Amino acid sequence: MNRRTYLSVVATSSVSAVSVLSGCSSGDGGGGSGDDGGQNGSGTTPTQPAQNTPTQQQTPAGTATGNATGNATGSGTGQPTTHTIGMYTKNESYYFDPIGLHVQPGDTVKWVIKQGSHSTTSYSSGNPQASKTLIPEGANGWNSGTISSGSYSHTFETTGTYDYYCIPHKTLGMVGRIVCGEPGGPATQQPIPDKPKQGTVPPSDVIVQKKTVPYPYTSG
């Protein structure tokens, strides 16, 4: 600062002195600071890629975390899922397919008419022909009523085993079982009163193991 002030004074007072001194100042100041800046800059620049490199090495670690999350979602413990069960009239049989299904609390089951007219109706008090309650204590039952097209959906919140049937075809063995989370409740303590035309209703633990049990299910 003082030197520049001095140079300014000199420059004002002497042209020849300005030429000499300005040459020196531009060489020392401009060149020097230019070199320093360049070195500092080039020194700083490798430092930043060096910092970026560890950051990029941390990124694969973050990717691994993402994979773990993806696996958790894939195993059905993540976001709520909507499952589909078909309702069929085929070959003189009336059935739900899959007949057994494992869901997680918060999941929705959507029953879809594939052929014929059917209902999806839980074994629970208030539903027609439900002689006994076969859903967990405190759980919500459901009844679509008989429909001949479209679908009916129910969301499961309470863990346990749910048995259900079709009103028109209950006595013909159109029944199904859903396990929400862990098996439990009266459906695990007594047999379902209506039997499928083919095979049996899969046990709760089989449903948990297989996730989806197609119709018909025959053990062994």
Ligand SMILES: [Cu+2]
């Ligand atoms: Cu039916």
